[in-house]
Amino acid sequence: MEEPDDETQERIRGIIRRGLKKDYICVRFIGIGKKGFEKFLLVEIDVQDDLANREIDHSEFLKTGYMTNIVTSRPSFPGSSFVSRMFAPLVNVNEDHVCGSAHCMLVPYWTQKLGENGNGFMRARQVGPRGGELDVVWLEDEERVLLRGECRVVMKGKLWV
Template sequence: MRIYTVDSFTDEFFKGNPAGVCILDEPAPDAWMQSLAAEMRHSETAFLLKGGVGEPHSLRWFTPTTEVILCGHATLATAHVLYSTGTASETLEFSTKSGILSVAKDKYGLITMDFPAKALQETAPPEGLIEALAVRPVWVGKNVRDYLVEVESEDEVLAVSPDFRALEAADARATIVTARASQSDADYVSRFFAPQGGVPEDPVTGSAHCALAPYWSAKLGSDTLVGTQLSRRGGSIRTTVRGDRVELAGRAVTVFSGTLHV
């Protein structure tokens, strides 16, 4: 079987978010996929089982410690592999635990993914969350999966240095810290922390933008925005809100490909 490492939401090597992509020959046991994801050590490894003619491909994602139900950068990485190897040229459909996800590539190489929007509701933060982040929140919200904490400035987002042990103990699967951007090439900035899922800080998180995009589009009055994630590697996502869906657009580059021997 073929396996790849792809840097997503970037057009530069060693930037963006690295993802593993494994092209399965046949269905694989969950335990085997989890072990391979742990071996790869990326925040997510995608496992693709190609569908028949006219059928969607099956796609699943695993962190080093657990399966997740939605992952943007590993979906982008998978689509990039299929497009760049000539396996696909038209719109792709992936059957996932978050429903059918469609992906298309334009003539300029930009890959756009159609994902579900994840609306937020204002809420009180769980015990210990704000203390673990050591921030002064402007607004706190929650959707089914994650908490979002808005702070006053981009500098505050950059300065966040979580107590990861305390953050892991808080009742929060993952936490997004965000602010309006001060840079001219972005509208909003963010960072994403998910120590409970084995990912202390994720470099560029597509699924987080399913919440960030509708939140900032409502605040800034525009359906189409650019979000930059301020991790050490960094990366940007173009987001467009369309009702209860969010389009996430970005680029990717293949770092290596090889043959799996297990």
């Protein structure tokens, strides 16, 4: 993950503040994805900023210029390694309920940050209004993330080629 320049970081801090509808947000890290995740923005905020119970102004996330905006923090409750929310209004997804691609960026980040051993199991929770839990593992040698969780079918279709 790459850190943007200071001017971009300050601009993103303002967007996060307005998007999470809070005058002050303690931003701990801002990073941009690499290798297939160049249009992904990851922002870690302090656990005290209560990501789970924030009211969101989704229109603010249009201003980052990134397709996927991931906001994450340590959990304020036991049982999870980290929490997150994902916003992608540029592609008409105000908030994804449990986003697999976001976790492909989150899991290596938190594995390194928490000092896990590269193949350690973690529990992730996406904390939006309809969020959910995932069991996740970063296979560092293979540069792969394994995701496991319950799902609910919300749509079915057929594709003819």
